[in-house]
Amino acid sequence: MFQALSTALLPQAGRLITGLRNAAPLSAVAARARRFRRALTAAAADAPQLADLPHPLPAPEGAPEAESLALARTDWAERLWDAGFTGPGGAAEALRLSGLLPLSPATTLLLLGQDAGGAAAAIATQRGAWIASHQHDPVAAARMAARLRPFGRRIEVRPWSPQQPAFRKGFHQHALALEPLRPDPRPGPLCAAIAGGLKPGGQFVLLELVEGASAGQRQAALRRWMQLETRSAPPPSRAAVEAALHAAGFQVHVTEDASQRHCSGIVEAFGRLMPGLRAAGRPASPGATAALLAEVESWLLRHRLVASGQLTLLRWHASRRR
Incomplete structure (x- = not known):
C-alpha cells in the first residue's frame, strides 16, 4: 500500500535535501523541488492512503473540509517540527x-x-x-x-x-x-x-x-x-x-x-521526516495527502525565498x- 509512495518520493526528496544542504544553485534546487512535488502527486494518486500519524488531538467528526485540511497540515507540521511547534528549532x-x-x-x-x-x-x-x-x-x-x-x-x-x-x-x-x-x-x-x-x-x-x-x-x-x-x-x-x-x-x-539558522532548520527537519515516511504503514485519514503536499510546498518555497x-x-x- 505504501510502496508506490516510498519508491517515488524518497529518492526525489533525498536529492532535494542534498541540494539544499550543499547550497546548490537556486535554479537546480527549484527544479528538484518541482520533480519532488510531481513525484509526490503521482505517488499519492497510486497510493492515496498515506501513513497514519498519531493524533492525540484529532479533528472533530464532521469538520468542514477547509478546517480538516488545516488540522491535517498541523499534524504534518508537528511531524516536521515536534509536537506543539510550527517551525524550525x-x-x-x-x-x-x-x-x-x-x-x-x-x-x-x-x-x-x-x-x-x-x-x-x-x-x-x-x-x-x-x-x-x-x-x-x-x-x-x-x-x-x-x-x-x-x-x-x-x-x-x-x-x-x-x-x-x-x-x-x-x-x-x-x-x-x-x-x-x-x-x-x-x-x-x-x-x-x-x-x-x-x-x-x-x-x-x-x-x-x-x-x-x-x-x-x-x-x-x-x-x-x-x-x-x-x-x-x-x-x-x-x-x-x-x-x-x-x-x-x-x-x-x-x-x-536569523535567516541562515531558519533555512538550516528547514533542511534538517526534512531530513528527519524522510525515514518516518519510509517506515510508515497504516492508512491515514482522508485529506492527509493534500495536507502533506501543501505543507511540503509551503516550506520549500519559504526556504527558497529566504535563501534567495x-x-x-x-x-x-x-x-x-x-
Whole structure:
C-alpha cells in the first residue's frame, strides 16, 4: 500500500535535501523541488492512503473540509517540527529566544504568534514564568488548551484579534512574539498593543519575516507561498517594523538576522521526516495527502525565498521606555 509512495518520493526528496544542504544553485534546487512535488502527486494518486500519524488531538467528526485540511497540515507540521511547534528549532529555539528575557516564576510573559503550545510548555517548564499564550484561531486555541491543560493556571490560552490587537493593560513583565504578523502584516497596531500590555521597562523579543534585499523578484513564488500560508499581503519591510517599535515607545537593543539558522532548520527537519515516511504503514485519514503536499510546498518555497534574499527573518530585542 505504501510502496508506490516510498519508491517515488524518497529518492526525489533525498536529492532535494542534498541540494539544499550543499547550497546548490537556486535554479537546480527549484527544479528538484518541482520533480519532488510531481513525484509526490503521482505517488499519492497510486497510493492515496498515506501513513497514519498519531493524533492525540484529532479533528472533530464532521469538520468542514477547509478546517480538516488545516488540522491535517498541523499534524504534518508537528511531524516536521515536534509536537506543539510550527517551525524550525523546536524547544531549543523557543528557549533560545526566551533566554533573552529575564523570566522567572515571579514574572508573567505575553506570548503570541506561531506556536501550537510547544513554546509555551517549554518556557513554562524551563523558566517557570506565568504565561498568557494568545491564539487568534479558535480551533487552534482549543487544541492548544487541551495540550497545555497539565500546566493548570500557569499557562492560560487567550484569544486575540490580529486586526484589532489588545492585551491586558500594563499587566505583563515581558513579551515574546513569534511571527505574529502572519495574519495581518501591519506592525503598528501590534507593537502599540504589546507596549500597552507591558509594565514600564518590560522587555520584548520579536521574531518576524520582513522583505529582503531582493524583494520584488520571484513574484510567482511569493504569491504561491502567501496562498499556502494564508497571507493576505506580503510581510512588511524592516523599516516599517522598526518605525512601529519606536512609535510604540520601545528602545531596540539588538537586531539579529536569523535567516541562515531558519533555512538550516528547514533542511534538517526534512531530513528527519524522510525515514518516518519510509517506515510508515497504516492508512491515514482522508485529506492527509493534500495536507502533506501543501505543507511540503509551503516550506520549500519559504526556504527558497529566504535563501534567495527575497525574505529575511529578523529577531529584535527591545524594551519599553519607562
